[in-house]
Amino acid sequence: MNIDIELIQDSKLNTVDFNNLAFGRIFTDHMLVCDFANGEWKTPKIMPYGPMLFEPSARVFHYGQAVFEGMKAYKDDNDDVFLFRPDENFNRINKSGERLAMPTVPEDVFFEGLKKLLEVDNAWIKKGEGNSLYIRPFIIASEGAISASPAEEYKFIIICSPAQSYYAGEVRVIFAEKYSRSADGGVGFAKAAGNYAAQFYPTSLAHKEGYQQIVWTDASTHEFLEEAGTMNVFFRIGDKLVTAPTSDRILDGVTRKSIVQLAKDFNIDIEVRRVSVTEIKEAAKKGELKEMFGSGTAAVINPIKGFKHQNDTFELPEISDSYASFFKEKLLGIQYNKLEDKHNWRVKL
C-alpha cells in the first residue's frame, strides 16, 4: 500500500523528559492521517504532528461522530517492538464506528499505516518496564455540514504519546446510584467519544468526595456493577474472580478478555456473570471480598483500595498474593517479550 511520508526537520525527542511524563500530553514527531471522501479512503499520509484545519461546522463538533482506540507498543531489551493483540483494536474501532454510522477503516490502512508510523517514530518507544508508547487511533467526522445525519467525510488519524503508568496513587471508587453511563440498546459497548464526556461530571462529584473513579451500574436498577468507564472491573470473592459479562452497555476490553483467558490458563476460578452491588457489599462485610481491580490498556491493571455505596464505605485488606499483581506481571511479561506467549497475543513489528 502506498503511504505518503513527510518527515519533520527537527525531532522534539530531546526536549522530552521521559521520567516525568504526564499521560497524553506529549506526542511523537509524526502522525498518520487518512481522509475518507466520496465513498473511499484516500492515500494515508505520515506527516509532522501538529494542529490541523477543521471547518467549525465539522460534524464531529456538533454530533459527536468520533470513535477511538487505545493501544500500546512495547520495546524489549533487543530493541524489538511489540504490539499486544492489535487485531482486537482494529476490529473494535470498526465495530464502534459502525454503531455511529461511520465507514470502516481498511485493514491495510490501519496496520501498514501504524507499522510505518512506529518505524518513523521508533526512537520514541523507550525500553524498560513501565515505559511504552501509547497509541491513539481515532476516526472523526470532518465534513462541514450541520444537518443531523452521518457525515460523508472522515479522517482516520493515529497519534502516539510516550507513556509511563497511567494511574498515580491509590484508587477508591463509588458505585453509581443516580448517574448512568449507558443504556440497553445504546452505545456503551463502543469506544464512542460521547461516552466519556458523559462521565466527567459525575466523576468530578466523586472526586470531591475523595474517590477517583465511578463503577457504573445498570441504568434501570443501579444494582448490577458494570465498568468503570476507562476500565473493566474484577472482584475477588474468596479465591474466585468475578467480572460482568460484556453487553451493549459494557466495553469488550482487550485487557479484560486477556485476564479471563489467563485465569483459565492458570486454573484460577473465574466467573463471567452479573455481579450485584448487594453481593459485593455482603462479601465485603464478611471479609470475603479480597480484591477489586480495574483493567484497561492505559492502566493495564489498577488495584482498587476501597469503595463507597450509599452511606457505606469499605476498605479492602492489604493482600500479599494478589490476583492484581499476578495478572499484571503476566500481562507485562507477555507485552515486553519476557514470558511465554501461548496465545500469540504479542505481535512483533
Next chain:
Amino acid sequence: MNIDIELIQDSKLNTVDFNNLAFGRIFTDHMLVCDFANGEWKTPKIMPYGPMLFEPSARVFHYGQAVFEGMKAYKDDNDDVFLFRPDENFNRINKSGERLAMPTVPEDVFFEGLKKLLEVDNAWIKKGEGNSLYIRPFIIASEGAISASPAEEYKFIIICSPAQSYYAGEVRVIFAEKYSRSADGGVGFAKAAGNYAAQFYPTSLAHKEGYQQIVWTDASTHEFLEEAGTMNVFFRIGDKLVTAPTSDRILDGVTRKSIVQLAKDFNIDIEVRRVSVTEIKEAAKKGELKEMFGSGTAAVINPIKGFKHQNDTFELPEISDSYASFFKEKLLGIQYNKLEDKHNWRVKL
C-alpha cells in the same frame, strides 16, 4: 463588553442561491469565537467564517466534550430582526455544558456576541415566511491532551446558516424497540454531541425501511414514547393533545414548551404525561389518533404521517383543522412579528 472584529474583504452573499438552500451547508461571512483558558473566557472575536486549527489531540475528538444550541433569527417586513426565546437557549447550553463538566458561557459573551454577529451578517437574514437564519452556538473542548478528564481549554463558537424549512417530504416514524437514545441518569436531556451520533445508525436502518425518523422509547421497557432525537413529539387523541414530560432522558425543547403554553392559551386540552406505545397503537386502531407531530427549532413543527411498531404499521388520516397547522401558524406569526406576543417570547435585536 469588548469584542474584536475582523471583517471579510468580499462577502459570499451574492454567490448563494437562497431559493435552493440545503440545511446547514452554507454559512454566513462571519463567526464568533471566544476562547476559554486559564479559568477564564477571553475577549470574543468576530472573524471571517473559515477553517480553524485544532490539535489532533483536542479532547473534543476523543471524549466528546461538545454541546450546542439551535436558534433562529427572523426578519419582518420592516427589516427588524427577532430572536425567539433566546434566554432558553442560553440557559440550556450552560445546563448541557455543566452536565459534561464544561465551563458556563457568560451571558454577555453569548448575547452581545450574538447581537454583534447578527448585525455584521444582517444581510444574510432574508425576509419572507420560511426564511430565517439558523444560529448554531456550540462549545467544544479544544485542549490538546488525551487523558480521560475534563479539558481546561474550550472554544465557544457561533456560526450561522441561512435556512428554509428543515424537513422536505412526508415524515413517517418507527417506534424504537431495540435501540435507545438515552438512559436514566444519562445525558439525554442535554444537547450533547454524542447523543446525536448514537442515533445515526438506528436511523439509517429506519431509512432502509422507508421511515425518516425514530421515536425513541424508554431504554428499560421500550413502552413509553420519549422524543424523536431532533424533535419532541406530540400526539392528538380525539381533541386532546398529549406529550411526554421532560426528564433526564428527554430534551426540554423550546418549541415544545411554547406549544404547551399556546395550547393552554387557546384552551386546547393538553396533557403532559407518559405516553405508552400501547395507548397510541390502540388509539390508532380505533381511529382516535388524529395527529402526530414533532417540534423543534429547525423544523418548527413537522407533521408525522404514519408510524410503525413491531409488525404493525399505521397511516394517519388527512385532517383539515390540524393542531400541527394551528400551532405552526401561531409560532411563525409570533416569530415573524405578525401576531401578538403575549408572553414576550420575541426579542427584537
